[in-house]
Amino acid sequence: MTLDEHARKYPEVWQRFNPRQTLIRYVWYLSIVAVAAWSVSNLDIPWIYFLDAHVQAMDLATRMWPPDLDFVDKLYDPLIETIHIATLGTVVTILIAFPVAFLAARNTTFNAATWFIGRLILVTSRSVNTVVWGLLFVAIFGPGPLAGIWAIAFRSIGFMGKLVAEAIEEIDQGAVEAIEATGASRLQVLWIGILPQVLPVIYGTTIYRWDINIRESTVLGFVGAGGIGIQLYSSINLFAWQEVSLMLTSVFAVVLVSEFISAAVRQRIS
């Protein structure tokens, strides 16, 4: 081994990656930058708008201050409705997501076809945003909280179903076999062997999703699906920014409280 080769094999300065790994890493970095650059250049962004952005933002801020406190009385009912939509939507979700999760879990589904159907339901539910579901249900049930509840439920099924299905796939098979060995029916195996093992996950994800749903239900009104969003959208369209700032403050408070409750409950469960 010549001195050169030795120096190359045992460099004085420690390197974490060898040259090949480094090259691959840089190719990755470069391609990420290239994709980002391609995207930005293709979007025809009007850069000139950035010039007066701070003026516009200040303008908005001065129009929003001070919040219109006379509006508080009209705020109470829509806020309660928002919370109801989120909660009832979550209740409906549990009822539907649970059976779907069993279809979508490899070890509890009936056959490949039912597994595929379960997965398809979960993917479809998750891909379509709550607001888009809202559009759909407003067209079906007409404007109002009912459309909101269904929109929340249909979006949450995918979220909860996926997490519960993953939990079902990871259960301890021993308990299931033990129950099966006692001659239990399929339903009993489900009820006694599997359900208790995934219950903590179900409680945890339900509470977590409820907290997300509170946030989502604040904007459902933009498409007419009930809650504070209806008021918020009409105030925005009327440029009543002082009402908007009051509503945003109240939304902020409600979301923060719900997040706090959700975190506290999840900590108690786990």
Added chain:
Amino acid sequence: MRAQNQSEDVTPRQWQTIKLVENPYWRYGLVILAIAYLFYSVGTLDINWHRMSTGLTRANNMFSRMVPPDFSRWELLVKGILESLQMAFAASFFGMILAIPLGLCGASNLVPRPIYLVARAIIVLSRTFHEIIIAIFFVKIFGFGPLAGVLTLVVASTSFISKMLAEDIENMPPGQLEAVRATGASFPKLLVYCISPQALPRYLGVSIYRLDANIRHSTVVGIVGAGGIGQVLAATFSRYDYDFSLAILMIIVALVFLGEVFSNWVRSGLR
């Protein structure tokens, strides 16, 4: 949970599943409270039951108008999807970059208390509001179009990634930090040799996940005029072009599914 109620003879010796709430008064109390809430909330909600009962025929009518999906205006569709994808890519990229300083400032074991509190306040504030509310403000400031959408997604991505990054750094074992500090390393060296090797895999994983989430969200910010396929979708709904709506929805589902597959593939490679 209440499995033992199924059998006919409940003897004291029967096995009981573990209860979530130990105290029976609390347990049944909570159940009664929940039922009471259900009645109360359904009662106060302004639900038009007549409208709901006619909903089924309306849904039927709507679906019959949706099928078959109309792909004839595919140029509009491709343009919208491409715009949504570009918005998602650009937003994820800038979110990734902006999240690094914010995430570092949000880690209590790295920075002084005041900086930590400010960073955390920014993260909480931008996480609380739904993307659509943020989008409205950007539409007001930057006008209609994809720029407002990109900025909305940048805000959402930054707060999400930086929150994860900050938590990851806070959960690091203090040993490595102390060891690198003991060599007399400056703060930048600490970042390069101690923080980044430990945080990078998860940071990249979270960023890829966020890309996947941004693809999903980019399809909806258009509803308030912030560009992308969402703008096209909202227009089709308001014009009752349901067959085109279904085509768009199918493409969105396929796109999100592909994004998820890609995201899972990259994340399994990172591990």
